[in-house]
Amino acid sequence: MKANILSLQNKISPEDFTPLPDRFFAEAGTETEEIGYWKASWQRLKANKIAMVALGIILVLIIFAFIGPMLSPYSYEQQVRSDAGLWPCLKHPFGTDRLGRDIMVRCMIGTRISLVVGFVSATIVLVIGSIYGSIAGLAGGKVDIFMMRIVDIIYSVPEILLIVVIKMVISEPLDTLIASTPAFKGLQRIGSGLIAIFIVYGLLYWVGMARIVRGQILQLKNQEFVTAARAMGCKSGRMIREHLLPNCVGQLVATAMLQIPSAIFTEAFLSYLGIGVSAPMASLGSLTSEALNGITSYPYRVISPAILISLIILSFNLFGDGLRDALDPKMKK
């Protein structure tokens, strides 16, 4: 048959269908490395200078709070009478207070409390919020409506008011419980005040997280892989654990991270009002309120805890923002 010169048909031969040689892309210089979700996020985070500086400050603060007190010659409750009321000097870089306690060590302990409060409450919020939110989202229907009504009600409660009342209520029973039960002896060092704060976070702060998780689950649960898993006989519990939560883990971590500064804020606020950690334990909030009486003659006592708490919250805010952008680029503004 004569070839039609006007034909647009490609001239193809069987050779066109042979597989490419193994090293084709490498030789052409167009090979791209396949990277996973976490590695890609880490690369995005590394490119964000502000977030990395904030991370550096957080690491320094952790060393300051957890290793610092071991290196200091003083302890946070030790009163050196001869050194009372000193301005910052070589012996006491942040000065001493009215009772001769070294303010630097007290600031270290206060930073430690702030950090512990931040991390523990973020964990509490993460666990309770994601379990509650995913159950509501997956169950749907009446269960979902009922569960979200509870969230709505807790959400509209002015939490500061309830925190103070709940804290007052549970502090004393907690004290007796810790003192009487040998299993809780280890908790004595943390103090009932701090545990009460954790309980309150556990009761009130998880609702924001629950809403976010539910929203994510609602989006995910109509996707094909969920239908496929269900067709293979996957039960609800396993569905949440193995299919749904791993798919929104980035947003969960980012939200939990941004919970840390707000928890630290609340603890400092409570301690400042005198209902946080109990004396002689030092918190950055109580250090400031103690020092405020002598502010006209000893302003330095206010300055170090005030700068520290702002620095902690600032670096967690900046790192949290960076982490959110890295883990969830769609949310970036």
Next chain:
Amino acid sequence: MQTLRYIIKRVLLAAVSLFVIVTLTFFLMNLMPGDPFMSEKATEENRAILIAKYGLDKPVHIQYLRYLENLLKGDMGTSYVLQKGRAVSDIIRESFSVSMQIGLKALGLAILVGLVLGCIAGLRKDKIADNIIRVFSSIGISMPSYVIASILLIVLAVNLNLLPISYKKSGGWVMPMITLAMYPACYLARLTRASILEVMNQDYLRTERAKGMSEFVVVFIHALKNSLIPVITYLAPLTAHILTGGFVAESVFNVPGLGRYFVSCISSRDYTMIMGITIFYSALIIVMNLICDILYKIVDPRIKFD
């Protein structure tokens, strides 16, 4: 119709929330160890008489029902300890008017400063002004209110001697106002900036520019109006912040407002005051939330009623 249904639903939910708060606070409060008369110098006998007089010897659920009954009649009872014998509603009215004066000034300042700075930053993205505003607003939202109060005290009152420490002297309201307004102003600036940046990328603005409208009209008439919508949602948390911020600002600057009663009424177990203040604050915050949510949906029809 849909709007009306949504409003009714939200009002009912608000009422339920308030009821839950009242109930929860009442029983939690009674679980606290001690009673209002524990610091009384009276004998055991007199204490028993006082407790019987206020009906505190009855079972808690009966006290609760009686309180609810009186509350529905508008009677919040009289203070037990802090201002013995005065009606709680009178105390709240009197001291809240002081708090409100400062609060409203702070609210105005925060909205003014926040919007102006946010607009500047958003319209001059990545310029020097934007960078300065972003740095300062990031620092501003990271400082607890007592830190701001301390800095103001050290700089303005102690070192520069510009303003009086005590609230009672003239100009005493300036520092509490700045303390309360700092966080919301910085937060609003960030919010406004983000919102302006989002609106500036929308198609309708490109259309307007393509039609040849002047940049002034595009930015100030069409872009700003839409970018202020998300700001409405922040007004409720803003009010809550100024209220709770009052606890700290009023105690630092000795302002005779409602905030300073908040902690003292709990530690002195002044039951009627605890209930009165909790109900008052919660109602205020819940109503603000309600108004903002409804306003938000009316202003922006794109938002769905669920």
